[in-house]
Amino acid sequence: MxxxxxxxxxxxxxxxxxxxxxxxxxxxxxxxxxxEASKNVQVIEKTSKHYKAQKFYSIVLFIVGLILVGTGASNNATGVKTFGEICIVTSIIWGIVVSIGSWWHHG
Structure with a gap:
């Protein structure tokens, strides 16, 4: 040129x-x-916003579960503690499923 x-x-x-x-x-x-190579630079997100949002919600659910377990343990409220434990387990499973889905669709 x-x-x-x-x-x-x-x-x-x-x-x-x-x-x-x-x-x-x-x-x-x-x-x-x-x-020529630098004219058409394009940023590509490997993980879609859908998976990022799902991951965020699972983290929020995990934190809520920790708070419920802590409150239930200090107040001897078995129902609250059990619900918190269910939230924690659900959030862990949810996070794993979202991570696998993100990996599966976006490599």
Whole structure:
């Protein structure tokens, strides 16, 4: 690919460090040359927002379960403690299922 020398206007290769005609330094980025590979950069999320939201909800459920277990244990409320334990187990299973689903669909 060719560009113009900023000093003499002579055609110069974009890979050249200096102009072969006048010796002026050639800066390909200063000339406005952007390599083709960097023009169309696109960020790709490997994990969809659906799986991220599901993971977040499972973490919230786990924290709620810990709080319920702690409150149930300190107040001797067996029902609250049991419900907290169920929340913890459910959140762990939910998190595992979401992780497997995320891996399965997004590698």
């Amino acid at each position: 060719l560009t113009k020398c900023p000093e003499c206007g002579h055609d110069v290769s974009t890979t050249a460090e200096k102009c072969p005609n006048c010796g002026a330094p050639i800066s390909s980025t200063a000339q406005g040359f952007i390599p």
